[in-house]
Amino acid sequence: MSDDTRLQAFWAADEPPPTDPVFVIATIARVARRRLWADVAALVSLTVAVAGIAWATSPLMEALGPALPDTNSVIAIAMGLVLIAFCVGDSIPIERNS
Numbered sequence: 001m002s003d004d005t006r007l008q009a010f011w012a013a014d015e016p017p018p019t020d021p022v023f024v025i026a027t028i029a030r031v032a033r034r035r036l037w038a039d040v041a042a043l044v045s046l047t048v049a050v051a052g053i054a055w056a057t058s059p060l061m062e063a064l065g066p067a068l069p070d071t072n073s074v075i076a077i078a079m080g081l082v083l084i085a086f087c088v089g090d091s092i093p094i095e096r097n098s
Contacts, residue, residue, distance in 0.1 A: 050088055054081050 054077075061077040 046088065050081070050085050053084050053088070057084070 057080065058077065061080045064076055064080075
């Protein structure tokens with residue numbers, strides 16, 4: 001038996017495991033944490049955009065408040081904010097690199 005053959009036999013006897021569970025779990029945790037922060041950043045920017053739009057349209061909502069029959073202007077403003085949130089929220093996709 002030559003040295004190369006003995007060395008190949010030695011390395012073949014000690015195969016590494018097919019997967020490393022600690023590495024897999026750590027990688028999954030890193031990917032999940034990156035996705036979480038990406039989602040948080042997207043939601044914060046969306047919230048700031050909706051708040052800016054709500055601030056910019058608040059005079060219009062206050063003007064429309066008395067025009068609506070038996071409706072408080074606060075409810076009209078809330079309905080306007082919900083409408084803006086639905087319109088803006090569906091048009092901004094959150095992309096992931098996975």
